Amino acid sequence: MGTLDVDAVRAFVAIADLGGFTRAAEALGATQGAVSVKLKRLEERLGHRLIERTPRLVRLSVHGEVFLEAAREFLAAHERALASLTATRRRFTLGIAAHVAGPEVPALLARLNAHDPCLTIEVRLDTSRILLDAFDRGEIDAAIIRREDDRRDGEVLAPEHFGWFATPTFEHRPGEPLRLAALAPACGVRDIATRALDVAGMPWTEVFLGGGSSVVTAAVSAGLAMSAFSHRQAPPGTVEVSRRFGLPDLPSSEIVLHSTLTDAKSRDALRILASAFRDHRVPVSCFVT
Secondary structure (H helix, E strand, O other): OOOOOHHHHHHHHHHHHHOOHHHHHHHHOOOHHHHHHHHHHHHHHHOOOOEEEOOOOEEEOHHHHHHHHHHHHHHHHHHHHHHOOOOOOEEEEEEEEOOOOOOOHHHHHHHHHHHOOOEEEEEEEEOHHHHHHHHHOOOOOEEEEEOOOOOOOOEEEEEEOEEEEEOOOOOOOOOOOEEEEOOOOOOHHHHHHHHHHHHHOOOEEEEOOOOOHHHHHHHHHOOOOEEEEEOOOOOOOOEEOHHHHOOOOOOOEEEEEEEOOOOHHHHHHHHHHHHHHHHOOOOOOOOOO
């Protein structure tokens, strides 16, 4: 069978981890065409198709699923071999806004560590505003946050669209204050939502105030209240009800990356993380900032 090409294996793992050729190319700093060529070379070397592609779907083949873990181990061994000669540890602190981070983040960080054992990423979770202030003070090296104001710097990772969500059976009687499930007054999405209602002259009242995102989600899912959510974070079983109740439109925002990192390997790691967030599939409960 011969030897395996490290770059080809890395391209395959990136496609598998990030769910497509576009995001893999972004993470590897290459073109889609180059990534496709590397994958084809690897498949020819192994004698099996690893990735199945259709116009709408990219997924692992049966052989790809079998090979994936071995491919990770191959890359980790390669990086350990290189690191043994240049074992200078590097470290950076990454802030991730609580509403952006998802359950896959620890696994993604573990994979980055396996690929680059000399890199340590310290993660700090907080609100977007607190993380941006910490970044400006030089306390953290990079931050992935929701854009909070008119500040236009930072690399845009994905759009963030908001709407009003409730269960299909939620009832609101005309003339009564709109029942909102909301977090504490420091919540950025709360400010967007309540400001829009005030401008529209629609009365509202908050229920389950300060109960945490899980309580907010539970209240909305149970049909006891409604709330403003990012479209990607709306609880399962809820629907957009703006037209149904004549609610005002909510302005969109963006997920952005701020970074001061300059060394190539750290920026490579951050690029992989950024590509994962571009996918924008993190199912986190909303109404947090």
